[in-house]
Amino acid sequence: GQQVMQIPQYQHVQEGEDFTTYCNSSTTLSNIQWYKQRPGGHPVFLIQLVKSGEVKKQKRLTFQFGEAKKNSSLHITATQTTDVGTYFCAGGAGRRALTFGSGTRLQVQP
Amino acid sequence: DVKVTQSSRYLVKRTGEKVFLECVQDMDHENMFWYRQDPGLGLRLIYFSYDVKMKEKGDIPEGYSVSREKKERFSLILESASTNQTSMYLCASSLRNRGLPTDTQYFGPGTRLTVL
Numbered sequence: 395g396q397q398v399m400q401i402p403q404y405q406h407v408q409e410g411e412d413f414t415t416y417c418n419s420s421t422t423l424s425n426i427q428w429y430k431q432r433p434g435g436h437p438v439f440l441i442q443l444v445k446s447g448e449v450k451k452q453k454r455l456t457f458q459f460g461e462a463k464k465n466s467s468l469h470i471t472a473t474q475t476t477d478v479g480t481y482f483c484a485g486g487a488g489r490r491a492l493t494f495g496s497g498t499r500l501q502v503q504p
Numbered sequence: 505d506v507k508v509t510q511s512s513r514y515l516v517k518r519t520g521e522k523v524f525l526e527c528v529q530d531m532d533h534e535n536m537f538w539y540r541q542d543p544g545l546g547l548r549l550i551y552f553s554y555d556v557k558m559k560e561k562g563d564i565p566e567g568y569s570v571s572r573e574k575k576e577r578f579s580l581i582l583e584s585a586s587t588n589q590t591s592m593y594l595c596a597s598s599l600r601n602r603g604l605p606t607d608t609q610y611f612g613p614g615t616r617l618t619v620l
Contacts, residue, residue, distance in 0.1 A: 400546070403544065427608065427609075429609075435613075436594060436611040436612060436613050436614050437547070437594070437596075437609075437611050438611070439608045439609065439610070442608065482546060482547065484547075484609075491535075491537060491549055491552045491560075491562065492549075492609065493549075493563075494539075494546050494547040494548075494549075495546055496544060496545060496546035497546045497547075
């Protein structure tokens with residue numbers, strides 16, 4: 395079945411440093427979504443990418459979808475303590491429900 | 505605003521008990537999902553439903569069943585709870601996008617289930 399791998403599992407950064415999490419699918423995706431889960435909270439939708447090579451920005455967050463539509467990344471510039479949480483990618487393909495990656499937990503040291 | 509509610513935030517049950525987890529959404533979404541979340545494993549899909557009385561198995565359906573009698577309500581049933589079902593259970597809903605269950609998902613607050 396479809397698998398979505400996400401790395402790293404955990405990242406600890408100093409406030410102001412950049413952060414990147416990577417997502418790789420075993421199959422070609424139709425779309426990829428990113429979610430953020432704050433500690434003690436539930437996942438909240440951030441963005442969806444559908445086009446090959448697509449890049450979208452939300453303030454300090456940059457999302458990319460690979461040319462082959464099998465990988466994606468989320469980059470945060472100059473992290474802040476409010477960025478703390480777990481970031482999940484989720485890939486869609488065909489008629490299957492989304493497959494979530496295992497998540498990257500981000501800790502930001504003030 | 506989409507609202508997805510789950511019947512309990514915390515639940516403690518004994519091995520062998522039958523457990524019902526309820527999820528209700530108020531946005532007339534066609535799709536509803538049940539996930540379990542465990543450290544290091546992310547969100548794993550148990551079952552989803554794309555219409556009333558319709559269900560499809562996810563990646564880890566063993567030991568679980570579901571019921572969708574009304575569009576807004578999706579129940580997860582543990583027929584005979586076991587300790588390895590101790591986990592956080594998350595419900596989600598989404599619109600049916602061109603017939604595919606891949607639209608934005610809205611999650612409930614989760615139920616932390618402990619099976620003793």
